[in-house]
Amino acid sequence: MQIEIGEALAVGGTVGGAMIWIARSVIAPLSEQIKSLIASINRLNDSIEQERAARHELEVRIAEVDARARSNTHRIDKLEDAMHEEHDEVIT
Helix, strand or coil, rough: CCCCCHHHHHHHHHHHHHHHHHHHHHHHHHHHHHHHHHHHHHHHHHHHHHHHHHHHHHHHHHHHHHHHHHHHHHHHHHHHHHHHHHHHHHHC
């Protein structure tokens, strides 16, 4: 049984065409899904960066409030000590 070159080319072309069609029909949707995933990841990265910046701002503000609270506590302690000294002087 001999296969002529024309028949071989016809079969090869048909099989090759079918393989290309299958590859494109599978790869094209996957390619679109990959592009969509990349866009989603980029949006998530932007959100993460915004959250990091907001968290940093809050950390700075908390540190400032903490420092102010410590300062106020020292001032209150000094006032209480002065009041106790004055009270003790009035009693004696």
